[in-house]
Amino acid sequence: MNHIELINVGYKTKPKHKDELPLTILRNVSIEIKGGEFMAILGSSGAGKTTLLNIIGGRIASGVVTGQVKYNGEKRIPSEFNKIVSIVEQDIVMLPMLTVRESLQFTADLLVPPEKMSPPGERNIIDQVMDKFNLNKIRDSIVEGVRKRGVSGGEKKLVGIATRLLKKPKVLILDEPTTGLDSSSTEYIIGTLKKFITEYNTIAVCSIHQPNFTTFHLFDKVIILSPFGIVYYGPTSKIDAYFASIGYKSPGFENPIDYYMRLITIRTETEESKKESMAEVKNLVNTWNKKGDMFLNRKSLLQMPKIPEYTDGTLSKRISSDSSYSSGEEILDQKSINSNEFAWHLTHWQEFKVLLRRSWIVYLRDPSVLISFLAMGFLSGLLLGFTFFNPGSGLNEIINRTGLVFLICLYLTLLVTLSLLLILNTAKSVFMYERSYSMYRTPAFYFSLHFTLFPIIWGANLLMMIQTYFLAKFQFQAGKFFIFVSILTITISCSISFAIASIAWLGFEVASIACPLILALFAIFGGNLVNTDSISPVIRWIRYLSYFYHTYCAILINEFKGHIYDCSTRPGQLCKIDYKGALAALGLGNVHLSISFIINIVIMLFFFLLGYLGFRFHLKSKFILV
Numbered sequence: 001m002n003h004i005e006l007i008n009v010g011y012k013t014k015p016k017h018k019d020e021l022p023l024t025i026l027r028n029v030s031i032e033i034k035g036g037e038f039m040a041i042l043g044s045s046g047a048g049k050t051t052l053l054n055i056i057g058g059r060i061a062s063g064v065v066t067g068q069v070k071y072n073g074e075k076r077i078p079s080e081f082n083k084i085v086s087i088v089e090q091d092i093v094m095l096p097m098l099t100v101r102e103s104l105q106f107t108a109d110l111l112v113p114p115e116k117m118s119p120p121g122e123r124n125i126i127d128q129v130m131d132k133f134n135l136n137k138i139r140d141s142i143v144e145g146v147r148k149r150g151v152s153g154g155e156k157k158l159v160g161i162a163t164r165l166l167k168k169p170k171v172l173i174l175d176e177p178t179t180g181l182d183s184s185s186t187e188y189i190i191g192t193l194k195k196f197i198t199e200y201n202t203i204a205v206c207s208i209h210q211p212n213f214t215t216f217h218l219f220d221k222v223i224i225l226s227p228f229g230i231v232y233y234g235p236t237s238k239i240d241a242y243f244a245s246i247g248y249k250s251p252g253f254e255n256p257i258d259y260y261m262r263l264i265t266i267r268t269e270t271e272e273s274k275k276e277s278m279a280e281v282k283n284l285v286n287t288w289n290k291k292g293d294m295f296l297n298r299k300s301l302l303q304m305p306k307i308p309e310y311t312d313g314t315l316s317k318r319i320s321s322d323s324s325y326s327s328g329e330e331i332l333d334q335k336s337i338n339s340n341e342f343a344w345h346l347t348h349w350q351e352f353k354v355l356l357r358r359s360w361i362v363y364l365r366d367p368s369v370l371i372s373f374l375a376m377g378f379l380s381g382l383l384l385g386f387t388f389f390n391p392g393s394g395l396n397e398i399i400n401r402t403g404l405v406f407l408i409c410l411y412l413t414l415l416v417t418l419s420l421l422l423i424l425n426t427a428k429s430v431f432m433y434e435r436s437y438s439m440y441r442t443p444a445f446y447f448s449l450h451f452t453l454f455p456i457i458w459g460a461n462l463l464m465m466i467q468t469y470f471l472a473k474f475q476f477q478a479g480k481f482f483i484f485v486s487i488l489t490i491t492i493s494c495s496i497s498f499a500i501a502s503i504a505w506l507g508f509e510v511a512s513i514a515c516p517l518i519l520a521l522f523a524i525f526g527g528n529l530v531n532t533d534s535i536s537p538v539i540r541w542i543r544y545l546s547y548f549y550h551t552y553c554a555i556l557i558n559e560f561k562g563h564i565y566d567c568s569t570r571p572g573q574l575c576k577i578d579y580k581g582a583l584a585a586l587g588l589g590n591v592h593l594s595i596s597f598i599i600n601i602v603i604m605l606f607f608f609l610l611g612y613l614g615f616r617f618h619l620k621s622k623f624i625l626v
Contacts, residue, residue, distance in 0.1 A: 001035075002035030002170055002202075004069070004076075005032045005069070007069075009067035011024070011025045013062070013063045025051050036201045038206065043264070058082055059626065078625035081625075086165065087437070088161050093434075096362060097361070101140065103163060104162060105126060126166070133161070169202065170202060175207055177206065190206075212255060213257070221236065226284065228285045229288075346440075352444040369423065378467070385472050393565075394565055397565065414523070416461070416496070417498055435621060450497075454496060484559075497608040497610075500611035505614045521542070526546060527553060532549075547599075550596040553588055563579055
């Protein structure tokens with residue numbers, strides 16, 4: 001037993017402003033889909049195709065759904081239904097540099113319990129799906145390359161669909177899965193899906209844009225939506241006979257579906273053509289309400305009301321007296337998607353290992369990121385090291401040291417952060433796409449992201465640290481060198497966490513503007529450009545929020561401590577200054593290395609937590625279960 005029934009279902013938007021009325025998108029939709037049936041949703045733009053698809057799939061972005069949705073004859077429980085449905089969105093996000101087999105394997109590792117991966121007496125679920133979709137010929141091909149071409153568009157769509165079928169869902173929802181493909185690829189994908197649906201008794205619903213004749217008749221049922229309601233719902237085999245019976249026989253020289261879609265399209269060339277086409281579409285809806293069930297010899301599920309008149313003449317404002325929320329309408333239960341309700345078959349640690357392995361495969365297969373960071377670190381180390389190769393003596397040495405330390409801090413804050421934003425934006429897109437399918441929990445992804453990026457960034461900049469330290473002739477003491485590396489390691493962690501938090505909360509466009517401004521502010525209060533003691537007390541406190549400032553202070557203390565500098569300015573003058581005097585002259589007399597180091601750790605943990613909260617709550621699924 002496997003069927004879905006919609007009874008008198010409607011959908012209304014939630015107004016954004018108090019003076020607005022809700023907009024009715026769907027009204028009085030009553031349909032039934034059984035296991036093994038493949039139903040197509042067709043309609044003009046704005047008719048509610050995606051809205052209906054989402055309601056059947058059990059999730060909406062916003063608004064209010066009225067009516068009843070039953071699964072197997074009982075009221076649908078959103079959290080339970082969500083476990084048995086797979087949704088294929090129009091834009092499929094695939095990680096680059098993974099082969100077809102690996103893409104399926106990683107998805108299966110995250111979604112399919114081990115006992116179902118290789119059922120007793122059956123082949124591995126991945127091999128089964130690859131056979132069904134004829135993917136073995138491209139099993140070792142890259143799905144999507146960064147610099148090299150991946151599989152074709154149709155094959156990529158097929159791989160994306162296959163990943164959603166690994167858990168053998170009872171309900172499959174497809175949002176225009178063939179967009180951008182030629183008719184041959186479209187026919188192949190729909191035909192392949194039809195075989196899978198029939199074999200596994202799956203309920204499948206697909207929105208599609210004007211399929212050709214052969215593709216259309218691969219569907220068992222079709223529902224055609226207009227801005228005013230349903231024009232046809234029933235078997236694809238009877239659609240031609242129905243339209244012919246009401247006086248709209250399709251011409252023999254064109255695809256019947258193109259003809260029917262033209263009938264329900266509002267023509268906007270002139271005001272007169274607009275009124276005529278609107279009247280014709282409303283007539284088609286009213287005719288279906290009166291004769292549709294009778295023609296198909298089935299019992300109507302409800303009494304269809306008269307189509308309301310739209311006198312404003314504007315389809316984009318389909319607001320009428322029926323748009324207010326009626327107290328007599330049954331509103332479906334709605335609740336936010338909560339990951340705690342899912343029965344996760346992997347522990348956090350197991351999810352983390354799968355995601356970490358996947359990330360490293362992607363970066364190692366496309367070494368452009370690794371090479372870029374290594375080259376940046378190596379060249380920066382050489383440039384800084386040879387620029388400050390002769391540190392000078394006395395006051396000149398102090399000036400040169402402070403300038404070099406400032407540039408190191410600037411490099412590890414500004415350049416590291418900005419170079420990560422584009423990479424993190426891609427990671428964010430993958431996370432949001434996969435999270436919408438409840439593939440894993442946020443902590444697993446978040447920690448795998450850090451454990452992928454940190455070794456790359458730290459390893460590349462370790463080259464810079466070593467080159468700069470020894471070429472610029474910092475104190476040749478093992479203890480001081482390791483303190484130097486430790487301070488900059490925390491600084492790198494701060495920059496990575498700051499970049500991740502910025503992407504999570506601000507998005508790529510805003511973060512690209514905000515991050516340089518914030519880091520520039522940190523640099524201004526970093527202790528080098530202006531003596532912090534001379535800054536007005538009103539804003540002097542900003543320096544304590546700057547990890548740039550604490551890094552600068554800690555490195556200078558580590559380097560200056562143990563040195564006695566000659567501060568004489570003319571021959572014969574005797575002037576000596578220790579590290580405390582040098583720091584005091586720079587306005588850093590009250591700072592301590594250990595305190596600066598600890599404060600940077602606190603700042604790093606703050607950015608780390610802020611980033612996690614952004615991924616956990618700000619980037620949560622936009623959908624509500626219904």
